Structures are given as structure tokens and as C-alpha cells.
Amino acid sequence: MSKPNIVVLGTGMAGFGAAHRLHAEGLPPVMYDKNSYYGGHTASFRFDTGFLFDLGPHISFTKDARIQALFADSVDQRFETIQINLNNYWRGFWPQHPVQLHLRGMPDELIVKVISDFVEERSAPERPIKNYADWLLASFGRTFAESFPMQYTRKYHLTPAENLSTDWLGPRIYRPSLEEVLRGAISPTAPQVHYITH
Numbered sequence: 001m002s003k004p005n006i007v008v009l010g011t012g013m014a015g016f017g018a019a020h021r022l023h024a025e026g027l028p029p030v031m032y033d034k035n036s037y038y039g040g041h042t043a044s045f046r047f048d049t050g051f052l053f054d055l056g057p058h059i060s061f062t063k064d065a066r067i068q069a070l071f072a073d074s075v076d077q078r079f080e081t082i083q084i085n086l087n088n089y090w091r092g093f094w095p096q097h098p099v100q101l102h103l104r105g106m107p108d109e110l111i112v113k114v115i116s117d118f119v120e121e122r123s124a125p126e127r128p129i130k131n132y133a134d135w136l137l138a139s140f141g142r143t144f145a146e147s148f149p150m151q152y153t154r155k156y157h158l159t160p161a162e163n164l165s166t167d168w169l170g171p172r173i174y175r176p177s178l179e180e181v182l183r184g185a186i187s188p189t190a191p192q193v194h195y196i197t198h
């Protein structure tokens with residue numbers, strides 16, 4: 001039986017992932033892209049001034065050793081591993097990430113409102129979670145949800161949290177206990193809980 005001819009549409013990470021697997025199966029595909037360059041969001045453009053503009057990904061957070069090795073091979077082992085130290089900028093303040101665990105140093109008025117809303121929300125009857133906005137309100141209370149993640153969502157996803165589902169959340173957004181919020185508001189050494197470490 002002759003081998004099938006396989007075409008992969010799109011040359012981003014998904015297309016190259018498929019092609020890599022097909023090669024391993026002895027079925028090298030033909031790849032097409034609607035752009036005049038390959039790589040999808042992984043493409044980078046170098047300008048005459050020497051500036052390199054990455055269209056999308058230039059860092060990987062994967063903990064999967066097989067994928068790490070694949071990425072390392074694809075850049076001839078030329079990469080750096082760095083420990084992540086994430087900060088946020090909010091109205092002249094630089095709270096550590098995630099802010100829900102690092103309220104210390106923020107304006108007193110804000111801390112008090114965040115904590116009282118958080119407590120109120122935890123004792124409220126459970127409501128159905130229809131979208132990301134519902135999830136944020138139920139997880140953090142109104143003041144925190146509206147001051148931080150909802151603002152970020154508008155900037156990053158270009159749409160209000162009401163328009164997003166919750167199936168993408170996974171470990172991305174940490175849902176703290178009251179004790180953790182309180183500790184983060186008074187102690188300079190809140191735990192590192194972010195899912196990205198390096």
C-alpha cells in the first residue's frame with residue numbers, strides 16, 4: 001500500500017508539532033502557510049538597526065522534559081534558563097505576582113476593601129459560574145476582581161471577562177485562602193505559588 005500524501009496547513013507550533021510527529025512516523029508532510037514566511041507566531045523579524053522583533057513566543061514555561069528537549073534542539077541549544085521574578089505595576093506600586101498574595105505595601109484603603117469583599121464573598125451563597133467574570137468575583141470578591149484581573153483581561157484579551165469562558169484557567173490564576181490573603185497583606189514573605197517558576 002502506498003503512503004498517503006499529507007498536507008499540513010499552517011506552520012506555527014501546532015503545524016510543526018504535527019509535522020514533527022509525521023516525520024517520525026515516516027510520513028513527511030508538505031506544509032503550506034497563508035503568510036509568505038513560516039513559523040506563525042514564532043516568527044521573528046530583524047530590522048536593519050539590529051532590533052529583533054518577536055511576533056509571539058520567545059519564552060517557554062513547559063515543565064514537560066520531552067518538549068523542553070524539542071525546543072532546545074530547535075535552537076541548537078542556544079537558550080537561557082532564568083528564575084522568574086514577576087512583578088506587577090499598579091498606579092505607582094510594584095506588588096509582587098500574584099497580587100492576591102502580596103497586598104502588603106498597597107494603599108490601606110484598598111487592602112481593607114479587598115479583604116472585606118473577599119470575606120463577604122466567601123460567606124455568600126454559591127452562585128452558578130457562567131463565565132470568567134463570575135469566576136473572578138466568586139474567587140476574589142468585587143474590589144480585587146475589578147481592580148486587577150478584570151482590568152488585565154481587557155488589556156490582554158481585548159475583551160471584558162464576561163466574554164471569556166473558564167476552561168482555559170487550569171493553574172493560571174491562584175485562588176487563595178483567607179489566611180493566605182491576610183498573610184500577604186501583613187508579611188513581606190508570602191509564598192511563591194505561581195505556576196511558572198523558570
Ligand SMILES: Cc1cc2nc3c(=O)[nH]c(=O)nc-3n(C[C@H](O)[C@H](O)[C@H](O)COP(=O)(O)OP(=O)(O)OC[C@H]3O[C@@H](n4cnc5c(N)ncnc54)[C@H](O)[C@@H]3O)c2cc1C
Pocket residue numbers: 009010011012013014015032033034035038039040041042055056057058059060061
Ligand atoms: C504577542 C504574543 C506573545 C506570546 N508569547 C508566548 C510565549 O512567550 N510563550 C508561549 O509559549 N506562548 C506565547 N504566545 C502564545 C503562542 O504564540 C501560541 O500559543 C502559539 O503560537 C500558537 O501556535 P499555533 O501553531 O496554534 O498558531 P500560530 O502560531 O498562529 O500558527 C498558525 C499558522 O497558520 C497559518 N494559517 C492560518 N490559516 C491558514 C490557512 N487557511 N491556510 C494556510 N495557513 C494558515 C497562519 O498564517 C500561521 O502561520 C504568545 C502569543 C502572542 C500573540
